Amino acid sequence: MRIDVVTIFPAFFDVLEVSLLGRARDAGILDVRVHDLRDFTHDRHRTVDDTPYGGGAGMVMKPEPWGQALDAIAADATEPLRFVFPSPAGAVFTQAAARSWAASGEHLVFGCGRYEGIDERVFSYAATLGEVSLTSIGDYVLNGGEVAAMAMIEAVGRLIPGVVGNPESLIEESHEDGLLEYPSFTKPAAWRGYDVPDVLLSGHHGRVADWRREQQIERTRARRPDLLPD
Numbered sequence: 705m706r707i708d709v710v711t712i713f714p715a716f717f718d719v720l721e722v723s724l725l726g727r728a729r730d731a732g733i734l735d736v737r738v739h740d741l742r743d744f745t746h747d748r749h750r751t752v753d754d755t756p757y758g759g760g761a762g763m764v765m766k767p768e769p770w771g772q773a774l775d776a777i778a779a780d781a782t783e784p785l786r787f788v789f790p791s792p793a794g795a796v797f798t799q800a801a802a803r804s805w806a807a808s809g810e811h812l813v814f815g816c817g818r819y820e821g822i823d824e825r826v827f828s829y830a831a832t833l834g835e836v837s838l839t840s841i842g843d844y845v846l847n848g849g850e851v852a853a854m855a856m857i858e859a860v861g862r863l864i865p866g867v868v869g870n871p872e873s874l875i876e877e878s879h880e881d882g883l884l885e886y887p888s889f890t891k892p893a894a895w896r897g898y899d900v901p902d903v904l905l906s907g908h909h910g911r912v913a914d915w916r917r918e919q920q921i922e923r924t925r926a927r928r929p930d931l932l933p934d
């Protein structure tokens with residue numbers, strides 16, 4: 705899968721070299737390329753922002769460098785493009801979106817804005833080159849799209865076949881079946897006065913499965929009732 709990132713902080717993405725996604729890159733499963741938005745400027749100060757029309761606080765990212773960056777990426781794309789602009793004003797990113805993007809065969813382009821945002825016309829222009837998603841990772845505010853893009857890249861990347869070693873570990877986990885994950889335990893069976901639930905030591909696979917499902921439902925009711933059907 706091909707993923708491009710456009711950012712004024714390319715070093716933020718150095719951590720993609722390590723861990724699971726780093727190995728997937730080395731194995732040629734994930735091809736992630738990070739671009740510095742300032743490389744698409746032409747003035748001496750490599751300016752990427754300007755004051756907002758209509759006034760107000762903060763700066764807005766100028767459209768011209770974005771247009772050139774998106775054009776450069778589109779020019780050598782071989783798969784359909786999806787432009788993802790991380791934004792607290794976007795639709796909330798979910799496991800369903802991660803699954804859909806991972807299975808789509810699309811080339812993902814993350815456009816990371818800073819300051820008060822990107823000139824709105826950039827989204828309209830991107831829509832002439834591919835699909836456009838404005839996507840939030842939750843109801844809180846970050847300083848820019850970089851951390852959100854990283855979260856989405858990891859969520860999507862680990863669903864690409866071969867990235868996660870054991871595909872079964874992708875199935876039994878929080879959100880995949882619409883419920884939170886059941887609690888896990890390992891040895892020792894007794895630790896500092898806390899015991900592993902007896903049912904897990906029983907060897908009855910059916911009872912273990914029933915107990916885990918009950919735990920999933922109970923936890924989801926307690927912590928995330930919004931995930932349960934009415």
Ligand code: 6GU
Nearest residue numbers: 790791792841844846852
């Ligand atoms: Cl995607 N961007 C920013 N700046 N803040 C956020 C976010 C994204 N998602 C939640 N908060």
